[in-house]
Amino acid sequence: MTNYNCTNCDSQITSNEQAMLVLEKAGVRATAPRIILLCLLHCKGTPCHMTAEKLYEKSIIADSKVSLATVYNTLRTFTAAGILREVNTDSSRVYFDTNVSDHHHFYNERTGELADINENLLQGIKLPPLPAGSKLQSIDLMIRIRS
Amino acid sequence: MTNYNCTNCDSQITSNEQAMLVLEKAGVRATAPRIILLCLLHCKGTPCHMTAEKLYEKSIIADSKVSLATVYNTLRTFTAAGILREVNTDSSRVYFDTNVSDHHHFYNERTGELADINENLLQGIKLPPLPAGSKLQSIDLMIRIRS
DNA sequence: ATACCTGCAAAGTCTTTGCAATCAA
DNA sequence: TTGATTGCAAAGACTTTGCAGGTAT
Numbered sequence: 001m002t003n004y005n006c007t008n009c010d011s012q013i014t015s016n017e018q019a020m021l022v023l024e025k026a027g028v029r030a031t032a033p034r035i036i037l038l039c040l041l042h043c044k045g046t047p048c049h050m051t052a053e054k055l056y057e058k059s060i061i062a063d064s065k066v067s068l069a070t071v072y073n074t075l076r077t078f079t080a081a082g083i084l085r086e087v088n089t090d091s092s093r094v095y096f097d098t099n100v101s102d103h104h105h106f107y108n109e110r111t112g113e114l115a116d117i118n119e120n121l122l123q124g125i126k127l128p129p130l131p132a133g134s135k136l137q138s139i140d141l142m143i144r145i146r147s
Numbered sequence: 148m149t150n151y152n153c154t155n156c157d158s159q160i161t162s163n164e165q166a167m168l169v170l171e172k173a174g175v176r177a178t179a180p181r182i183i184l185l186c187l188l189h190c191k192g193t194p195c196h197m198t199a200e201k202l203y204e205k206s207i208i209a210d211s212k213v214s215l216a217t218v219y220n221t222l223r224t225f226t227a228a229g230i231l232r233e234v235n236t237d238s239s240r241v242y243f244d245t246n247v248s249d250h251h252h253f254y255n256e257r258t259g260e261l262a263d264i265n266e267n268l269l270q271g272i273k274l275p276p277l278p279a280g281s282k283l284q285s286i287d288l289m290i291r292i293r294s
Numbered sequence: 295a296t297a298c299c300t301g302c303a304a305a306g307t308c309t310t311t312g313c314a315a316t317c318a319a
Numbered sequence: 320t321t322g323a324t325t326g327c328a329a330a331g332a333c334t335t336t337g338c339a340g341g342t343a344t
Contacts, residue, residue, distance in 0.1 A: 029318060031324060052309080067326045072309060090233075091241045091333090093308075106277070109284055121272050128264055130253070130292055137256055137291040144284040145277055176343060178299060199334080214301045219334060238308085240333075 012098075013042035026081040033066040037074050040064075041084070041098050048098040049087065049114040055096075087114060089142070104141040111147065160189035173228040180213040184221050187211075188231070188245050195245040196234065196261040202243075234261060236289070251288040258294065 013019050019038045020030040028034065040058050041050060052072050059066045066074070075096050078084040087095040089107050095114055104117040121141060130136060160166050166185045167177040175181065187205050188197060197205075199219050206213045213221070222243050225231040234242040236254050242261055251264040268288060277283060 029323065031317070033325070069310075069327075070325055073324085076310095086237075088235050088238050091235050091238050094238045106281075108278075108281065115278065117275055119275060121275070125268050125272065127290065128266060128268070130290075131255075131262065131294070134253075134255065134292040134294040137293050140287075140289045140291065142287045142289075143274070143277075144287065145281040146284050147278070147281040176298070178342070180300070216302075216335075217300055220300085223335095 013039055022083065026078075026083045028077055028081050033070050034074055034077075036062070036064045036066055037071065038078070038083075041096075046098075048116065049095045050098075051093050051095060088140075089114065104143070106143050106145055109144055109146050117141075117143070160186055169230065173225075173230045175224055175228050180217050181221055181224075183209075183211045183213055184218065185225070185230075188243075193245075195263065196242045197245075198240050198242060235287075236261065251290070253290050253292055256291055256293050264288075264290070 013022060016035050016039070019035045022038060023030040023034055036059060037055060040046060040055060040062060043058075046058070052068065052075055055075070056066070056068045056071045059071070075084060079086050079096065082100060085097040085100045087097050087105060089095065089112070090109070093112070097114075097116075099116055102120060104121060106115040106117060107113070108115075122139060127136075127139075160169060163182050163186070166182045169185060170177040170181055183206060184202060187193060187202060187209060190205075193205070199215065199222055202222070203213070203215045203218045206218070222231060226233050226243065229247060232244045232247045234244050234252060236242065236259070237256070240259070244261075244263075246263055249267060251268060253262040253264060254260070255262075269286060274283075274286075
């Protein structure tokens, strides 16, 4: 199979073999489109917050076009598998974050830029009791700014 | 002008006159559709988290139909004027919250339910420095749950 | 008088889906 | 082999917009 790596990858995922391992470990079948997209998501030049459309364009530029529908489906699959995290800002677009560890975000309402906050601001805060019969999924903290 | 109040209003906004005052104070022109919608938003039976579609239906039921486009536009106008707050959950819908004071939310990812958390969990947390040249707009904390 | 607002229908944006062909295990 | 996956185009959900007529100040 052709090598779908972006030539510009950082240390995270630098080969198809590595991508296949990540996919396998996450329990999703390693198909060509998924390997392409995973590599593109972890390229050095790729911001960790991507939209479907941007990733689609990236695949075209990389000469490894994956259909837009598949990009959408794959992003959902990756999110369900835990190798991406969905970030909601203002309903006009969904971002997918390659950083799946606990962290928060700055969101610039004017530019649409999203930036990670890696320090855990919520250490030591006391959560209110959850509604009866519900279980915690995640805690999202977003600091909205304007420039 | 006909009285557009929901018969079921709680103490917040119980008359058109009161609605007009709120609108005027917020700096938005008091028009019939806006008075209708403001009253409906502050009805006793109305949850404080509403979508455009739900509010539209409510206006039809109340026999004071406001066009869907106007509902959308009015919700945006109210938000810009500070008498509503936008809450983003999962990109499929936008909620508008009649509670504009500082508070947080539970969001049930399965049911789509949104609930207020009125205690301020963020008292005493230390914010990271904002990106250069930006100013704080708001801090959103959402606790995602599933039942 | 004048700038703003409304309703309607049409258009727009982002995302999902149906289906036949293709692929991984 | 067999169920999962892909691409395409079409459909879908939610929201915004253009415009002619109406309204608040």
